[in-house]
Amino acid sequence: MRIIISLIFLLVTLTSFSQRISFEDPDLVFSFEKPKKWEVFDDGYVVKVSPSEKDTASTYFTITYFEDAESFGFFPRTEPAINPHDIASPKINIDGEVASLVEKKQDNSFLNTYTFQKYGQRFEIKTLAASPKTKRIFRKIIRSLRITK
Incomplete structure (x- = not known):
């Protein structure tokens, strides 16, 4: 009976996050699972995932990376500024790499900024979510992230 329940739970989980989205760059390929019916916006620099185009200002997951882990163009590498009202979390793992998280x-929302390095490049993920359900969805997207050369 436990096996059947586990299989049903697995199928429900897979059907709600069944679409893997991939992006190719000359040096890297990165992919993640996208919720069904959510939209992807890619301007060539930042990939943004949101429930719909009208929601991109209030609910989103973005990922971008910089070819130099230390700087980008004329802008030095920056970590998210922390003030007493921010919640600094312990380091977390994203695709096998240690990432910092500042919430x-x-x-009425939480803006999370994740920063990590892989293959000598710096990645930044930002999420903006008002509800615990949306925060869980973003955590699933982040856990599904894969970066390959």
């Missing part, structure tokens, strides 16, 4: 309260 900031922004109006």
Whole structure:
């Protein structure tokens, strides 16, 4: 009976996150699982995932990377600024790499900034979510992230 329940749970989980999205760059390929019916916006620099185009200002997951782990163009590498109202979390793992996480309260939402390095490049993931359900969805996307050369 436990096996049947586990299989049903697995199928429900897979059907709700069944679409793997891939992006190719001359040096890297990165991919992640996208929730069904959510939309992907890619301007060539930043990939943004949101429930719909109208929601991109209030609910989103973005990922971008910089070819130099220390700087980008004329801009030095920066970590998210931490103030007493921010929640600094312990280091977490994203695709086998240690990432820092800073969560900031922004109006009625939480803005999370994850920073990590892989293959000599710096990645930044930002999520903006108002509800615990959306935060869980973003955590699933982040756990599904794969980066290959």
